[in-house]
Amino acid sequence: MLQETDCIQITFCYERNGVPMNSNLSIEEIVLINNLLYCENLGGPRGTFLSISHENRTIGDYVDCVLHYASKIENDKEYSTGVTGAEYKQIMWSIRPNQHLKDIIILQVHYESECAGGGRSALLFDPSSNEAIVAFKGTQSDAEWIDNVSGLYMVPTEFQNNALTWFQSLDLDSYDTITVTGHSKGGNKAKFITIMDDRVDNCYSFDGQGFSDEFIRKYSTQIIKNQDKIFNIIAQSDFVNILLNDVGKKQFYLGTNYGRLGFAENHCANAIVFYDDIGEMSVWEAPAQDKKMVALDKMLNSFIRSIRMSTKEKVANMLGSVIVNAYSGDTDKLVYAFADARNADSSAKLIAYTLRYKIEKPEMVESVREILSQNGFSTSLLGVINFVTNYDLLMELIGKKPEMVLSILKMNHANENTITFLKKHMELFDLVVSVSKKMRKINPLRFSGDDLKAEDTAIIINRFAISKRTISFIVFFLIIAVIICIFILG
Amino acid sequence: MELTTAEKKVLNGISFHTDEIEKGDLCPEDTVLLNEMRQVEHYLQEKYPSYTFEITGCEPKSGTTRTYSEWYFKCGEIERDSAFIAMSEETENGYAIRDAFFGQVIKEPIRQELERILQTNGFSPINIEVSFWDYLGKEFDEHLDANKVLKGELEAGNDFKIFLDDSKLTEKTTNR
Numbered sequence: 238m239l240q241e242t243d244c245i246q247i248t249f250c251y252e253r254n255g256v257p258m259n260s261n262l263s264i265e266e267i268v269l270i271n272n273l274l275y276c277e278n279l280g281g282p283r284g285t286f287l288s289i290s291h292e293n294r295t296i297g298d299y300v301d302c303v304l305h306y307a308s309k310i311e312n313d314k315e316y317s318t319g320v321t322g323a324e325y326k327q328i329m330w331s332i333r334p335n336q337h338l339k340d341i342i343i344l345q346v347h348y349e350s351e352c353a354g355g356g357r358s359a360l361l362f363d364p365s366s367n368e369a370i371v372a373f374k375g376t377q378s379d380a381e382w383i384d385n386v387s388g389l390y391m392v393p394t395e396f397q398n399n400a401l402t403w404f405q406s407l408d409l410d411s412y413d414t415i416t417v418t419g420h421s422k423g424g425n426k427a428k429f430i431t432i433m434d435d436r437v438d439n440c441y442s443f444d445g446q447g448f449s450d451e452f453i454r455k456y457s458t459q460i461i462k463n464q465d466k467i468f469n470i471i472a473q474s475d476f477v478n479i480l481l482n483d484v485g486k487k488q489f490y491l492g493t494n495y496g497r498l499g500f501a502e503n504h505c506a507n508a509i510v511f512y513d514d515i516g517e518m519s520v521w522e523a524p525a526q527d528k529k530m531v532a533l534d535k536m537l538n539s540f541i542r543s544i545r546m547s548t549k550e551k552v553a554n555m556l557g558s559v560i561v562n563a564y565s566g567d568t569d570k571l572v573y574a575f576a577d578a579r580n581a582d583s584s585a586k587l588i589a590y591t592l593r594y595k596i597e598k599p600e601m602v603e604s605v606r607e608i609l610s611q612n613g614f615s616t617s618l619l620g621v622i623n624f625v626t627n628y629d630l631l632m633e634l635i636g637k638k639p640e641m642v643l644s645i646l647k648m649n650h651a652n653e654n655t656i657t658f659l660k661k662h663m664e665l666f667d668l669v670v671s672v673s674k675k676m677r678k679i680n681p682l683r684f685s686g687d688d689l690k691a692e693d694t695a696i697i698i699n700r701f702a703i704s705k706r707t708i709s710f711i712v713f714f715l716i717i718a719v720i721i722c723i724f725i726l727g
Numbered sequence: 728m729e730l731t732t733a734e735k736k737v738l739n740g741i742s743f744h745t746d747e748i749e750k751g752d753l754c755p756e757d758t759v760l761l762n763e764m765r766q767v768e769h770y771l772q773e774k775y776p777s778y779t780f781e782i783t784g785c786e787p788k789s790g791t792t793r794t795y796s797e798w799y800f801k802c803g804e805i806e807r808d809s810a811f812i813a814m815s816e817e818t819e820n821g822y823a824i825r826d827a828f829f830g831q832v833i834k835e836p837i838r839q840e841l842e843r844i845l846q847t848n849g850f851s852p853i854n855i856e857v858s859f860w861d862y863l864g865k866e867f868d869e870h871l872d873a874n875k876v877l878k879g880e881l882e883a884g885n886d887f888k889i890f891l892d893d894s895k896l897t898e899k900t901t902n903r
Contacts, residue, residue: 290860350784350808381790
């Protein structure tokens with residue numbers, strides 16, 4: 238429910254360092270374009286927005302075409318994750334009176350041809366302002382998370398590089414303005430391109446994840462140069478944008494939650510869209526990010542920093558696997574993902590870290606409890622967490638004997654749900670022992686949870702930025718050169 | 728299990744099990760995906776024997792609302808930035824596979840025929856774009872009759888865009 242005190246209606250002008258971003262698109266239009274990217278088979282194959290057959294048509298042509306076949310769109314059917322036919326019709330109706338958006342031409346639709354995870358994107362053209370709009374779709378399939386988490390250990394990722402290669406293959410010289418946008422993984426690609434290619438004028442990343450510490454250090458000078466062009470549109474309770482370090486200005490927006498997907502729905506591209514009585518859409522600025530997400534963001538950052546580079550890939554795969562199973566809302570699948578032999582060591586690291594973190598920052602538990610229950614998970618998981626936290630030494634000693642643990646739990650009048658949960662998931666005991674062993678070696682306050690800023694990794698002299706990484710290399714080679722000189726002269 | 732480098736690359740793009748894929752020690756879910764990928768590749772080679780294909784990616788149905796997976800592929804004989812797409816849907820007997828590559832095979836003869844018709848009627852098109860909405864399955868091969876598709880005798884979801892120089896059109900003929 239919207240409350241007047243919680244929000245202010247947005248204005249259409251956004252600034253970077255006091256200078257308005259020069260795109261002719263409003264935030265609402267950017268959000269609508271990103272919703273269109275997900276349209277698939279609305280009333281038939283012509284209802285797929287990112288189809289090569291739509292090239293050289295306008296957004297208006299597409300909307301008219303979809304509404305022409307509106308009777309074939311099933312209201313209750315989900316046409317993309319979390320978005321039903323009825324919701325897509327609302328989106329189409331809200332575009333219909335917007336002549337500016339309707340006149341935008343779909344110049345080129347691209348299907349990724351090199352990168353294994355697929356992906357679609359489009360080059361759009363706004364003739365009213367001679368503006369090129371390059372838009373990247375997130376994939377929404379489980380496979381999306383493979384790339385989302387690969388940003389933890391790859392700099393840059395294959396998806397990012399391929400998006401840049403395609404972007405640079407486009408002939409953009411004749412446009413006055415170049416704008417890039419995308420939702421989720423598409424938002425991350427848009428930010429990456431803006432950092433790497435100075436020609437981009439504006440970037441609107443919608444719920445896109447950030448970049449690793451290694452990335453920020455490696456590209457600090459490029460980031461400093463281009464970060465003012467990046468505007469992050471973020472749903473207040475979105476959980477993808479919190480991954481890794483943000484780049485650019487952030488604005489949070491109030492989210493709607495229709496309840497079908499529970500917490501997962503906060504990441505849907507229409508989560509921040511509101512309609513008035515006549516179907517006109519708007520988005521509403523939120524005063525701040527959801528506190529749960531702030532807490533999770535900080536914990537994840539400090540956890541990732543605690544992992545050695547050599548094991549980051551394994552941890553990333555575990556995280557992705559857990560998130561994909563968490564999406565499903567199935568407690569058994571989630572437990573399996575944690576206990577799976579391939580993930581067990583990394584899961585133990587994450588859980589041990591979370592438990593130690595919980596001792597230092599107990600508010601985390603409430604955040605996790607709310608997220609789990611909103612997603613339909615059994616919160617008995619948290620009962621187990623509490624037990625391990627309180628009896629970690631005991632668990633390390635007797636955890637391999639599940640029956641004994643269960644007897645002790647009963648003697649201590651532990652919650653019946655926790656006991657039933659553990660009985661059902663005996664595979665958790667090995668994991669719990671591993672967690673208990675790791676717990677005492679972890680100092681959760683050792684690593685900062687704050688986002689790393691490019692400015693922190695570079696030295697700025699007279700507007701010129703030099704990354705500390707480059708300086709380290711220069712100093713290293715200077716020392717080597719001095720040693721060689723001394724050796725030769727000596 | 729023996730996997731080619733290309734197969735490993737595609738699987739790595741859609742599965743978290745990097746080490747197991749490298750060793751060829753696939754889990755049941757990845758084995759299913761590999762089997763599906765091989766069937767799509769086999770289907771393409773069998774349907775279009777004059778062409779060579781490489782599957783480059785996949786958007787699996789898992790985690791989406793789709794009932795089919797989309798397989799992205801390149802053709803050795805055609806230079807194109809964008810991938811082609813095939814859809815595979817699980818059936819009782821395996822997979823029902825359909826693809827959009829047929830459009831590449833018949834679009835040039837259709838474009839030429841449209842150009843001929845237009846010129847015969849006094850129109851000189853600036854450009855003609857030929858595309859199709861439908862994905863066709865194994866009931867058609869690479870000898871699909873372009874003329875029958877053009878005339879609508881074979882339903883392929885024809886979508887032809889004809890670009891004319893409007894300065895040469897009279898007011899009457901510009902009315903649609």
